[in-house]
Amino acid sequence: MNSILLSAIWGIVMMFSGVFTQNKTIIRYTAIVGLVALLAGNCADMIGYHVAIDVHKMLNYDEFGMLGNAIAFVSTLLLVLVSGRDMERVGHNLAEYFALIFFVLCGVAIVTSFNTLLMLFLGIEIISIPLYILTGSDKRNLKSNEAALKYFLMGSFSTGLMLLGIALLYGASQNGTFFIDDLWTGGPAVATRPMFMAGLLLLLVSMGFKVSAAPFHFWTPDVYDGAPTVFTSFMATIVKVSIFIGFVRLFEDGFGESRDRWQIFVAIITAATLFIGNITAVFQQSVKRMLAYSSIAQAGFMLLALLALNAVSRQGMLLYAAVYGVATIGIFAVLIRMKDYTFEGFNGLAKKQPVLAATLTIFLLSLAGIPLTGGFFAKYYMLAAVVESGHFMWLVIFAVLCAAVSVYYYFRVIQAMYFKDGEGSTETEPGVGFKGMLVVLAAVVVVLGVWPQVLLGLLAKFPYTW
């Protein structure tokens, strides 16, 4: 509860801060203070200190959602610390951007802990609407406008599907309920109703749209490419993984018992996502577009958690959220500073910016899933979860083959930086603070790669009681 309240309140504070000051540094620090407060509030919640409000079971706080929140907040904090200055360059309305980000985080806090379909819908909408604005925040850039419109149209359509799905599930459930843990009441008799299946699939499609799973991914490359890069980074990491946490929660609590009936659909979507994401990424010329497709490919890996739905997949989901988030934020942070977003733009970067190149290499290795980086264990948990469930071995093998393909495009950047000669450089000389933050991010990735227990141990440490 703390985080929902705090993020909503701080969003309003940020909005008004723009009225009182035009000083960008003050605004940025206000946001950082807000994020730290949010994180502290969430941690307080984890150990039992929270604002007691009776939500009539509409929200369900557990360590999974709390840790998901914590990861989202830490990632946002890191994003603001490493790329905060670049947000200032997007446009004049810095305070509003931060306000929107806090509103998104409010939605995140709802999506990670919803217990009824209504709250899910609310959370998803609270996340989406600020994002439509952030995508179009570069007002004079046609590509940004186009991306915002595209995102908005497609997003509203998928929201419509979600509402329809919720309505159908309401009708199909025995007593007419929105509570996800009551959907199954009545047993298999409910699940065999066509209406139940139809509602479930509509939810799958609309959630699949939000996490850009194939074949509902078509908006992703254009929106990610068109949006200002800082906000692309925000969308591709924090927003995506938080929705994933909600996704897993929905299917585990709501549809876990009927998994035999829908797993095959998820398997097909996963395979398609992995395939399309990885194969298309190979052909990209722009690193930013490549990262858009790579985020689709990574979503394919995260979908494996949805397929397995066991303790391992929950841990894996959190680890994936943290590792993927941190690494991608790091890559985007460097990308923003680059003169040229194509692969050639990175040629010879290692000579001019050894720190940037070295940290970028660690992030890329992590996304590719090489040991000693967190990405390895993230992928490991996902694969292990599916193998434990005992089904879909073909998908596991398919997934690792796709992971091998991903090496191709991630390593293209490494090759460009280290082994090719060129004039690849950043627009301005990056400061010590920026480099320091990158090193911190890289250290996080490596620590999670050697000792993932530091994060996952928390899952067991804070048994949450409401």
Next chain:
Amino acid sequence: MIPVLLIVIPLVTGLVGFLIKNEGNARGWSLLSSIVTLIVALWGLSLAKTSPLLAANVEWLPDLGSRFAVGLDGLSKILVLLTAVCFPLIFIATWRDQYKKAWNFYALMLLSQAGLIGVFVATDALLFYFFWELALIPVYFLCSQWGGERRIQATFKFFIYTFVGSLLMLVGIIWLYWQTADHSFSMESFYALRTKLSGADQTWVFWLLFVAFAIKMPIWPLHTWQPETYEQSPTATTMVLSAIMVKMGLFGVIRWLVPVVPVGSWAWGDTVSGACIIGMVYASLVAIKQDDLKRLIAYSSIAHVGLMCLAIFATTESGLQGVMIQLFNHGINILGMWIVVDLIERQFGTRKISELGGLAQKAPALAILLVVVALANVALPLTNAFVGEFLLFSGVFTSTATQYSVVFTVVAALTIILGAVYTLNMIQRVFYGNTNSLTEKGVDIKMNEKLVLGAIVVLIIVIGVYPKPVLAMTKETTDFLLSKMNYKL
């Protein structure tokens, strides 16, 4: 304790090495580090096998059932010894090679050594996988940064190839892990699986693991990355690749495949052996036609490794003992060959056999040393490879695991003849005959090279005449592995 030291010394010195921004110091530093590693390795070898110093086992990832477990048994000892011996020799032999940003080069070399030793001492499957990948990353950078003209493509092919294999192996390891009784990655738990898994399961999981190992060795038809990578890599790295890294594949089969899924190995033994045989003959024939020295040695390596793999699947004591000793011999011998190639290339700027000739007149010491190494390469009696290959062939011949043992032996023996053809042909055309305008200016080898080649020659002859200590070292492990491999449903 000792295995941990063996990993930590090169790892730490390697990381420090990045900071030594001076070529000469970096070179000395890496040589020092590798010598310390060698001393520690020898210390480990001298200890009784019950010594608690030879193993370490600490908690790493309790939730996953994986521990940081390392240990030295006969098989690990022989490969750790090989790694520890090779690195100082490589550093001394390539002392005069020039590299841009040499400190990075030497640091990465040391990191790859840490990875390699990690692979050989790990007794936990996940840890093994961890090091397996770690050994690859520095080598990838070494080859891509300092290699020949087409290095980027060649190394990339190599990387993708091995990465696909590794990932399939990872799936196999995860699957096996869930089958273990106590959900653990430890070697004991994995070895206990052989009675638990059904024959059908063993036969398919066999391939998941074998593909990774076969790519690394490499076995035909998965070898296509190798000649190009060897050719394009800087010679010091090629030495690491061919002397030590290909052993990772054979090691993987011996430690993590045949004892874990003996039924699968038995079921596919003939198929694998067939591939080995085809690869051996094919590689030998191709080697005869090569004009580039590096490619010639690369193909000859495919033939030799194929024979070792063949002998593993023969499942006989002499075969397996032969593999153990040959793991070491092949590493030493091929290292000697590479050193010669490196010398020639540095002096004349070419590796083309057709452009060389008459070197023996200009460099008699080199010629003598090379001839010994080359004779070892064709397994002449009194050389170490003779002992190894004799055991290998007798192992294959007496194998009861396959009904084609005679055919396999006969065809495989053909490659000895072919091996003599290309090796002697190479010596004749490079070292004898008339000098040409290029080799006219040749000078004999320097002290450091004499030292290294001399050491290799001594090893070749000592092991060739008196192989008993080496065989005794691995005897117990061989028997242990055989007892696991001879399991039938």
